[in-house]
Amino acid sequence: MHSQAPRQQASAKFATAAEALHTVFGYDSFRGEQAQIIDQLIGGGDAVVLMPTGGGKSLCYQIPSLVREGTGIVVSPLIALMQDQVDALTAVGVRAAFLNSSQDAATRNQVERDYVAGALDLLYVAPERLSSESTKQFLARGTIALFAIDEAHCVSQWGHDFRPDYLALSELADRWPDVPRIALTATATDATHKEITSRLQLEKAKHFVASFDRPNIQYRIVNKAEPRKQLLSFIKTEHPDDAGIVYALSRKSVEATAEFLQASGLNALPYHAGLDANVRARNQARFLREDGVIIVATIAFGMGIDKPDVRFVAHIDLPKSVEGYYQETGRAGRDGLPSAAWLTYGLQDVVQQRRMIDESPGDLAHRRKLSAHLDAMLALCETVDCRRVNLLRYFGQSSAPCGNCDTCLTPPEAWDGTVPAQKLLSTIVRLHRERNQRFGAGHLVDILRGKTTPRVTQHGHDQLATWSIGADLSDHQWRGVVRQLLAQGLIVTQGEYGTLALTDAAAEVLAGRRSVDLRHEPERPERAERPARRTGAAKKAGAADLSPAQGELFEALRAWRSAEAREQGVPAYIVFGDATLVAVAAAKPASLADLDGISGIGAKKLDSYGEKLLAVVADAS
Structure with missing residues (x-):
């Protein structure tokens, strides 16, 4: 993990949220309720935000941290991803840093000095660190703009991602009553929503609940026959060169599946809690930084992953709950481009899950709750109606049939x-x-x-x-x-x-x-109707509307981006996302002024990469 460059110089805050959005992130307008959420925090109010993955939750606390006096403190549950989160912000000119156990003493001391000096816009910390008295005393020495509690569903004791240290975050309200707080999650039933509100003392907060619909994701569930062969057929037919995540229930299954995919010519890597920490870190880094890598994992992998170009999430075992399934499938298509959520399940999955519930620790009420989660998951699998309608209903939201899931595309008899x-x-x-x-x-x-x-x-x-x-x-x-x-x-x-x-x-x-x-049960598991197979990386990246010449330019831009990312040691998406490169290829800019209007190119990126982008465009002309 490369070290953070010390950032000691304080800089003026932005006058408005709109100015920060355009100058730093290169966008001209907010999406959904982002503007209202940001105004709530800038005005000093608390917020509870339920918004799907890819919906733009991060901007809801990043921009207020750039406008309000002081440093935004972000509670992030996975220290392994803090470096990438900070790298992405640094790349757009935000003064960001993190504090965690991966740093040496000198680096931590420099970060602490920068914070106290007011030279940081955002500081990421883990809930375990924030629960210590010494950390709270340290934070009291600086000016706090806000507290952002990311992955707030981790506070739910009956949830699928419970983290005990999140319970201690309720003390923030008592210790810093005048500092606004925002709790964010990409998944929550009404019960979990209420638990977040209660446990984090956010009863007076304003609540923002966006639609959980992810229209770019195609949900498909097939009967399990030979799951690894079915998975291989799915990947090779539809996503042969794409990045993806495959979830399995056990460590043994993870390793066997990864080996099977490797032997079949795919770039697949295992990830589970039983692997050596260095192996896990290396595999995660390759997934984030290289193109076309497939991670085969238990649910230990994925929370906080910001990789925008994951084109598919597959499950070869039945998830334990609809919340878990939604959270995991939501890691596909964060960039809004077409993606797939593919699941195969069978009778043995149900038997295994029931046995695990019967043997689980906890009282009868706990086991009943687990059974209810499983029942809801089975209902989703066996519905003859639209999968999306069923999924959104679970979160208390209504929807019309989507026309883009397997039961809509090929209605079951x-x-x-x-x-x-x-x-x-x-x-x-x-x-x-x-x-x-x-x-x-x-x-x-x-x-x-x-x-x-x-x-x-x-x-x-x-x-x-x-x-x-x-x-x-x-x-x-x-x-x-x-x-x-x-x-x-x-x-x-x-x-x-x-x-x-x-x-x-x-x-x-x-x-x-x-x-x-x-x-109706077909004698052989049938493949759901699928989109026509795409050809070429340009179409794969959602650039199907580009002309042949523009497609060639897009390929050249991707190659340049990969080289630039390798040189910096960061994931390619931190340089630019596919959507921005598609826009550049379509516009064929000839000047820095032409680049300034393209979504995703803010002031820092224009300064860092503008001339290089123009050179690639010129060379391809």
Whole structure:
């Protein structure tokens, strides 16, 4: 990790938020509620902000820190990413620094001197450091413009990313009552929203809840058959040269999947908490700094990742909650360009998740909450309606069908599964009531299909009244029935072996008072309709509307950017994002004045890169 250059000179603050936006970041207008949020903080008020990944949360505290007197203190949960966050700000002329355990004493001392001298606009600290009394005493020696609590959902004790040190952040309100605070998160149900508000003492804050819709992400869920082969087909067919993230549930699966993708010719790297810290850091750095790298990870990876050109996020195991799924898929397409969220799941995922819940520490209320999370995730997987509508409904927001998810592009066929459901439920009842036995899905399917297996013969299950009454459906179709009945809450799995039992709701089906609609199960997992395969990096980067000559210029700009980033030791997106390079290629600027109007080119970047950009344009003409 390269060292920070000391920044000791104080500079004048900006008079207005609009001036800071244009001069520093190169944008002419705010998006959504950014302007209102920024005005709230500049005026000294508190704010709670729920905004999707890629929605522009960072500007909501960065710009007030450039306008208000003092230094903005940003609570960031991952020290491994602070360097990149600071590099990105330094690249646009913001006086930013961080304090964490990765620095030597001399560097920390210089940062502390700069802060006390008022020579920093933004200072990033981890919640663990901020919870110490010595850090609070140090901060009291300087002037604080605001506190920004990023990834605020980490304060939720029942959330998927709980961090105990976030609980101590409530003391900020008591210690600095006149300093405005902003809590930000990219995901929160109504319950988590209330928990953030309460635990951080933000009851008097103004709340801003943006739409959680990410229209550029195409959500797709497929039935699991051979997940690694399915994943490989998805990547090679649609994203052969793209950066992406693949999530798996276990460390073993992460390493096996990364090895499989590597052996198949893809640039894939593993990431999980069990790897050596240096290996994790190296793999993360390669993902951030190189093009086309795929990270295969547990959920230990991803929070705070700002890489804008992640074109896909794939899950080869069922996520534990819709919140976790949304947070993870949100790491795709931060630049607003078309991206994919791909998930494969099957019956065994449900059995495994239920077993993990049964074995989890905590009281009954905790396990019920985990079960509710899983039920919501299953409902998303098995819906016959628009995925996006279902996803947004979970966060309390309404939406019309999107036309850009698998269920919209290829509507699933529904069929009346009441009779098959009754056959399965009746078999479970007869085994339990007549013989006090419980079995898993595989054995129940064998009974229904009339398969003579050693276990069937051993228990005499070929004598049951339901023996072979389901021979009209295949194994694959019956497993789909089981999976969907689990999703509809008519059956549950129990114990280490995932045996099946009825819920109270099953009685209505057995009595004929409730019908059961099911998704049609194809014999072979079908690929959802996909966009036409793109050719060339220009189209891959969202530059499909460029002419051939402009596309060649875009390629030349990307090559220049890569070389510039390597020389500086920073990710390519810190130099310029793809969207800015597309705009340059389309405009073919001939002067610095022409560059000044292009989105994403502020004063510092114009000064640093303007002549170099013009040279690339001239050479390509």
